[in-house]
Amino acid sequence: MSQVTGHRSQVKIFIKFILIIISTCYLLPVTCYSQISSSDLINNAKQYDGQEIVYTGEVIGDVMIRGKFAWINVNDTKNAIGIWLSKDFAKEILYTGSYRAKGDIVEVKGKFNRACTEHGGDLDIHASTLQVIQKGANVDEVISPRKIKVAITFLIICLTLTVIYFIRLGYGFKHR
Amino acid sequence: MVLKPHLDDFKIIGYYLGKITIGIGLFMLIPIICALGFREIGPTLDFLIGIGVSFLSGFILTKACFTDRDLNWMQGMIVVSLSWLVATIIGAIPLHLSGHFKSYLDACFDAMSGFSTTGLTLVQDLDHLSYTHNLWRHLIMFIGGQGIVIVALSLFVKGLSGAFKMYVGEARDERLLPNVIHTARFIWLVSVVYLILGTLALSIAAISGGIKIHNALFHSVCIFMTAFDTGGFSPQSQSILYYHNASFEIITIVIMILGAINFNLHYHLWSGKLKELFHNIEIKTFSLSVIIIFIITAVGLERVMLYLTPGALFRKGFYQFISAHTGTGFQTVYAQQFINGWSQLSLTGLIFAMSLGGAVCSTTGAIKMLRIGIIMKAIKEDIRRIMLPEKAIVVQRFHHIKTIFLEDKQVRAALLISLCYLVLYSSGALVGMFFGHPFINSLFESTSATANVGLSCGITNAGMPAILKITYMIQMWAGRLEFMSIFTLLGFLIAAIKGK
Numbered sequence: 312m313s314q315v316t317g318h319r320s321q322v323k324i325f326i327k328f329i330l331i332i333i334s335t336c337y338l339l340p341v342t343c344y345s346q347i348s349s350s351d352l353i354n355n356a357k358q359y360d361g362q363e364i365v366y367t368g369e370v371i372g373d374v375m376i377r378g379k380f381a382w383i384n385v386n387d388t389k390n391a392i393g394i395w396l397s398k399d400f401a402k403e404i405l406y407t408g409s410y411r412a413k414g415d416i417v418e419v420k421g422k423f424n425r426a427c428t429e430h431g432g433d434l435d436i437h438a439s440t441l442q443v444i445q446k447g448a449n450v451d452e453v454i455s456p457r458k459i460k461v462a463i464t465f466l467i468i469c470l471t472l473t474v475i476y477f478i479r480l481g482y483g484f485k486h487r
Numbered sequence: 488m489v490l491k492p493h494l495d496d497f498k499i500i501g502y503y504l505g506k507i508t509i510g511i512g513l514f515m516l517i518p519i520i521c522a523l524g525f526r527e528i529g530p531t532l533d534f535l536i537g538i539g540v541s542f543l544s545g546f547i548l549t550k551a552c553f554t555d556r557d558l559n560w561m562q563g564m565i566v567v568s569l570s571w572l573v574a575t576i577i578g579a580i581p582l583h584l585s586g587h588f589k590s591y592l593d594a595c596f597d598a599m600s601g602f603s604t605t606g607l608t609l610v611q612d613l614d615h616l617s618y619t620h621n622l623w624r625h626l627i628m629f630i631g632g633q634g635i636v637i638v639a640l641s642l643f644v645k646g647l648s649g650a651f652k653m654y655v656g657e658a659r660d661e662r663l664l665p666n667v668i669h670t671a672r673f674i675w676l677v678s679v680v681y682l683i684l685g686t687l688a689l690s691i692a693a694i695s696g697g698i699k700i701h702n703a704l705f706h707s708v709c710i711f712m713t714a715f716d717t718g719g720f721s722p723q724s725q726s727i728l729y730y731h732n733a734s735f736e737i738i739t740i741v742i743m744i745l746g747a748i749n750f751n752l753h754y755h756l757w758s759g760k761l762k763e764l765f766h767n768i769e770i771k772t773f774s775l776s777v778i779i780i781f782i783i784t785a786v787g788l789e790r791v792m793l794y795l796t797p798g799a800l801f802r803k804g805f806y807q808f809i810s811a812h813t814g815t816g817f818q819t820v821y822a823q824q825f826i827n828g829w830s831q832l833s834l835t836g837l838i839f840a841m842s843l844g845g846a847v848c849s850t851t852g853a854i855k856m857l858r859i860g861i862i863m864k865a866i867k868e869d870i871r872r873i874m875l876p877e878k879a880i881v882v883q884r885f886h887h888i889k890t891i892f893l894e895d896k897q898v899r900a901a902l903l904i905s906l907c908y909l910v911l912y913s914s915g916a917l918v919g920m921f922f923g924h925p926f927i928n929s930l931f932e933s934t935s936a937t938a939n940v941g942l943s944c945g946i947t948n949a950g951m952p953a954i955l956k957i958t959y960m961i962q963m964w965a966g967r968l969e970f971m972s973i974f975t976l977l978g979f980l981i982a983a984i985k986g987k
Contacts, residue, residue: 432796473542
């Protein structure tokens with residue numbers, strides 16, 4: 312009896328194993344996103360054209376809402392690439408990179424287009440998912456005290472020169 | 488025998504250089520206003536330091552070299568060629584202080600690229616640059632496009648004959664109005680009117696494309712300045728691709744073409760003489776060249792099956808092409824795509840377009856349409872001379888504001904300048920190849936620098952050798968001034984060393 316039970320459990324494990332293998336084979340092409348840098352995408356655009364990829368970087372500039380969709384630009388420190396995504400995903404972005412802020416770091420999964428026919432030949436990514444993996448923040452200006460001293464010194468010199476110039480100009484007019 | 492320059496020559500050159508240095512400093516007040524508006528403290532200090540250096544050096548130069556003599560031709564040419572170097576060195580100070588450049592040389596590269604309306608850039612992390620520094624990058628293109636000396640003319644210079652000599656030295660030899668100061672002011676008037684209209688149109692396109700109002704206005708002012716002055720800097724690292732906006736691209740195409748038209752022609756159009764458009768040799772040559780070279784570029788793109796829809800071909804193929812031909816340098820593709828995606832034929836088309844440029848007395852660089860038109864007319868005349876009987880008198884005419892009979896001296900001048908450009912294009916390409924870049928890439932980047940275009944196929948980056956950076960800077964400088972004032976400077980230096 313125990314031998315039969317052991318045999319059945321072995322069969323179950325085997326069936327589970329087969330099922331995992333089969334489902335992996337079917338699902339892998341659909342869900343296998345490869346993480347790629349912007350340089351890689353731009354330099355090997357033909358190779359990645361139409362493929363599902365994962366791209367990570369900082370959202371910079373503006374979130375440009377276009378009807379039910381939006382454009383964002385995501386910079387991975389080498390280049391910024393345009394991402395076409397649903398307006399709902401765009402709403403998750405709170406900070407965009409600028410002088411005053413470090414933008415949200417997002418992970419975008421989607422289809423890469425070497426020359427998107429929908430968007431006038433843009434090299435872009437049509438996002439199917441977007442995840443904010445690191446929240447951005449406002450950035451405070453860091454000003455070196457030395458720079459302040461130098462600037463004030465120059466300011467005093469400039470004001471003095473300007474005053475001298477206008478005094479001499481007035482003197483010149485009087486004695487014309 | 489070469490005569491050694493007199494002390495008075497140095498004094499008068501120093502005096503005018505001092506005035507121009509102060510002029511550059513005065514222009515730095517505009518970014519300071521912007522800095523105060525956006526509450527950017529660090530950039531305010533950078534520009535205060537820049538103003539301080541320019542005022543101080545300008546004050547010392549004008550005092551030490553004070554003179555009330557007017558400039559002669561040689562002195563005028565030397566003032567012009569040196570003023571572009573001085574402007575580069577002074578203009579680079581706030582850029583370098585921003586911390587977005589790897590070295591002072593890189594900041595000087597961008598300043599020279601800006602003043603010469605080229606558009607090649609070595610800035611790091613542009614997407615985090617302050618509004619203030621960004622405005623300065625675009626403003627120096629506007630000043631450079633109008634002509635640094637023209638700016639000074641409008642502000643300071645009283646002597647008319649000296650003013651005209653400097654005006655010619657900046658590669659502008661056409662007086663729209665009898666008085667050169669009035670000409671300079673007319674150029675400003677045209678530019679400011681277009682600035683208002685262009686900014687408005689770009690702002691509407693940007694806002695409807697989803698950009699916030701304050702950003703849309705800022706970007707539109709910046710993009711207008713660099714489109715009309717055929718410069719090519721942009722506030723974001725992706726250039727015009729950042730906007731993903733077809734109407735924005737179309738408006739910039741119109742502005743780029745307006746910038747590539749002769750100011751003399753603008754004057755006639757403003758005076759209601761629309762017929763000039765259809766008869767002018769430059770417009771005819773430009774139209775013909777656009778048709779022929781774009782066909783070459785488009786066939787090249789068709790071969791690689793890159794842009795399969797007419798919309799894509801227009802927004803990528805035609806956009807880069809017109810940006811190249813007008814000498815602007817805006818891009819809606821990545822630099823590396825030129826090499827990895829475009830065919831050699833389409834790249835050759837772009838190189839041709841860049842090397843020809845727009846109209847004389849405009850803000851474009853390169854050989855220019857009037858010279859190409861004159862050379863074509865001369866070839867036509869020679870062919871007719873061969874075909875007709877020996878006793879036949881062959882006369883060629885062309886229309887450029889007025890009807891002009893073609894003379895040998897015009898052909899000689901056109902060929903000479905064209906030859907200088909071709910030599911400079913190939914010299915830069917040789918230096919590029921010396922550093923290991925392929926021929927087509929080197930020629931592309933060299934032509935872009937010399938013709939003050941700014942399209943890049945990826946060679947220009949902060950990591951390139953210093954010699955290559957300096958080579959491109961010299962090319963931008965010589966290309967913008969059209970050689971003559973630089974030859975005069977070289978002659979002056981030789982005379983100062985070898986003269987008796």
